Amino acid sequence: MSIRRDILAKVHAVPPLPEVVFKLQKYCNDPNVSYPELAKVIEVDPGLTTSLLRLANSAYFGCEGTIGSVQYAITRLGLKRVYQMVLAVCVAPMARKPIRGYDLTPAMLWQHAIATAMASEYLAQELGQAEPADAFTAGMLHDMGKIVLGNFVEVDMGKIRALVEQRGIPFDEAEREIVGTDHASVAASLLHRWQIPERIVTAVRYHHHPSGCADPEPLLDIVHVADVLCRDVGWGMGADAMLYRFDPASAERLALPPDIAEQTMAEVSLGLEEMMEIFQTLGGASAPPRPQPVG
Amino acid sequence: MSALLDIAQAQREGRTIVAVDISEMRVSADPAQVLVTYSLGSCVGVTVFDPEAGVGGLIHCMLPLSRIDPRKAAARPAMFVDTGLPALLQAVYDLGANQRRLLVKAAGGGSPLGPDEIFKIGQRNLEVLGKVLWKNGLELRAQSVGGAQARTLALDLQTGRTIVRTDGKESEL
Structure with a gap:
């Protein structure tokens, strides 16, 4: 079996997402959905309900301390937001673990995921070229391939790092x-398995090189720029650091205004602390938020 | 040279590792302390140390200029080089450091691979750092800047040594 096929097989070793995620996603596309019925889908899980309400009441999501029930959360924040938050609560336990091959100590992958989610959402809002909720979700999930390559496959990262160093x-x-594959493609396979909407999977697949997609939508460019900015700042940086290339066509397609990069970084840095604190106290959390030195 | 950034070893030796987050600064006159900041990419980390007074400080600035958001700069001066560095200097002077003896070193200011990245945050952080130092009658004694690698920067308050770690390897600045 080739390494690539072996890796794709390992995608199936990653736990599936809880049923509630798929149910919610189905309802997102149903214009006749009943909110009380939808709330029940979440409320059967008390842990999820508590976590959802903590997130819904965060300053970042804009309803500090005013949301007391799942149904009210859906009414106030909208179904897409609630889906986004449930997805975050369900993915966090997997992403908050150390990722061995990439030298990501506990919670660093998650810190990068949430930072990129927030940066993507901010860019989508400012530029008005993509749905902010989609941008958040794609940003949050873009590096999940590292869970597979770093923890489920015994990939020899030493070889990869040596090659990067030798050949630049x-x-x-x-x-x-x-x-034979990269963490972006592996993430796309994993997200397929998790039945994440196709437009988000595409943005994840091309997040290092949106121009590789025949007809890139703005969402691809937004997630690419957000990832580059969050790497620049060093949020959740592992062995791969800033060892990627910027796709300049992305910036051209988005027609980025001056200062947008700095505005995005400043904006994310304030909200990120709150988000990381919240996730640290949610169920399944076990890791310290601060990156510790390795070796 | 012992591995200063090995936390277990530092603790065995009775040292206290003080982590400095992004957009934060710390100053100290406690020789037991080692100030450390992690994951410097395009951000710039600056250490200052007066060997005679035994006073030092470390700052981790994210962005060059505060004009993009004066409100955030007021709340978090260390976020920006142009507001953070003067604040760091004032804080070590308040602890008894002297400008004429101050040793200033920097690390970070990196960028992604290739020439195409348009934001140039790292490069601009370093430019503003140079300007603020010049205005304050100071210059860099040593630096480890640029490139696509992440850096960890530490200041040992006992010896005044400034240590940089890149890719698992420590070296003295």
């Missing part, structure tokens, strides 16, 4: 050369 090539290119 980007990390994803070295991944493709050594294992």
